[in-house]
Amino acid sequence: MSPPDAASVSATGLSGEAAARTWQRPRLIANAWIRRAAWGGGALYLIVAVATLGVDFERMAAGVPRAAEFVSGFFWPDFTTRGGDIIEGFIESVTMTLLSTVIGVALSIPLAIGAARNFASGPVYLVCRSIIAVSRTFPEVMIAIFFVVMFGFGPFAGLITLIVGTVGFLGKLLAEEIEGCSTEQIEAIRATGASLPKILVFGLFPQVFPRLVGLGLYRLDINFRESAIIGVVGAGGIGATLSTTLNRYEFSSAAAVLVLIIVIVLLTENVSGFIRQRLI
C-alpha cells in the first residue's frame, strides 16, 4: 500500500491539530459527491427493483412441501423407471454434441480467417464479423426455437443450433488468435512465392493449431451442457427427457437425469482440461 499522501490523510490531520493524523484507505471514487451519488443511486435502484418484484408469498409457501419432496427425490435418484428414456436422451445428447462440435469447428475455420483483419478486408471482413456477432448475441435456446419451427421437433434442430453456437464462439476467439499471430512466418512463406492456401497451411495453421484444439475441446464441453437444455424447447437430447420428468413431477427420475448430467459434465471437463494441458 502506498504511503499516505494528502488525499488519503483525513482532513483533521491537514488542519494541524496535534496527534490527529490518522491514515485512511484511499477510496475507489475519490470525489465524495460522486461517491455518495453512486451509493444513493444504487440504493434507490435496489428499493425500486425489489418493490416491483411482485412476490407471491402464498405460492412460495405452498412450494415448501414440494421442495421437501424434491430434495428427498434427489437423495434417492430413480434410474430404472424411466431408464429407457434416459438412455435414449443421453445417446441423442452425446451424438448431437460430437457431430455439432466437429462440423462447427470445420465451418468456423474459414469464417475466422475471413474475420481476421490481417487476412481479410472490406466486405468479406464485415460479412464474417456480422455472422459472428449475430450468432453470439442470442442465447442458444432462443435460436433453437426458430430451428424447431423450421426443421420440426427432434435432434436435427438441436444439431443445427449447436453448430450455429459453435461457429460464433470459435469464429470470434479463433479470429482474435489469428490477428495475434506473428507476421514473420507468414511473410517467410509468402516470400517463397506460395499461394494463399499454402500460406495458410504452412504459415498460419501451425501457429493457431494448439489454440484451435483447446478451444474445440472447450466448446465440446459447452455443447454437451447446452444439449442438456435445448430439449426444453423441443430440440431433442437429454433436456427433453428432463423437462418431461419434471413436468410430470417425477422428481426421482429428474434427479437421476441431473446426477448423470453433473457426472458427465465433470468427466468431460476434466478430460478436456487434461488434454488441453498436455497439448498446450
Place this chain on the structure above:
Amino acid sequence: MPVREENATKVWQRRTPRGRLALWAGWALALAVLVACARQISEGTLWVFVADAHRQAADLLARMVPPDPGYMGVLWRPLWDTVNIATLGTLLAVAAAVPLAFLAAKNTTPHPAVRQTALLMIVSSRSINTLIWAILFVILFGPGVVAGIAAITLRSIGFIAKLLYEAVEEIAVDPVEAIRATGGSPGQVLTYGIFPQVFPSFVGVSVFRWDINIRESTIVGLVGAGGIGLQLDASVNALRWSQVSTILVIVFLMVVFSEWISARVRKAVL
C-alpha cells in the same frame, strides 16, 4: 528421424510407417464415430420436415419483417423485470460467492474438509444450467420473477466463486505477511492484505457474470421464470411473428448495451 531409401537417395519423412498407420487408424475411427452419430440423429429426424425447411424459413421471415413497433408498449415491464432478474441475481450470487471463495481457496480455507465441501458446492452450481435451475424453481416457487432470480443466483454462485478462489490462490504473500507482522487480526489481514489484491478481478468477474446473466435472464421466461422470455414464449405459441421479431430486436440491443457496459467497467478496473 524416419528416412526412406529411394533410388539410393535418402528421402526424409515426417512419420515412421507405424506412426502413419496409427494416424490413419485414428482418422478412420473418428470418421466411423461421426458416421454413427450422423445415423443416430438421422433416425430421430423426420426428413419430410427438413426438406420443407426452406419454405418454412421464407414464410417465417416474411411474417417477421417488419417488426411490430406498437408491441413495444407492452414490453417495457418485462424488460425491466429482465434487467432486475439479472442484476439482483448477480448481487445475491456475489454475496454468497465471496465467503464461499475464501473457504475454497487453498491459502484462506480454515480446514481441508471445509475446502472440499465448498468445492463440491461450486461444482454442482456450475454443472447445472440456468434454465434447469429455472425449471426447478418454477416448480418450487411458482412462475414469476423470484424463480428467475433464484435460478440466476444459483448458477452464478459457482461461476463467480470459482474464478474468485483462483484469484485468491494466486495472491502475493508479502502484503499478507506484512499485515500479520503488525499484529493484525485475521479479519484485518483479510481486509488489508488479501482483499485489495483480489478486488480488481472480483469486480471484473462480477460484471462479466452480470453481462452473461442479462443474456440468460432473457430465456428463463421460456419456462415461466419471468422477464421478456415469457412474452417471447407467448408470442411464439400464438404465432405472432412480428411481435417475436420486435422482442429479438430488443434483446439484441440489450445484450449489446450490457456487453458495452461490462467491457468499459472491466477496462476501468483491470
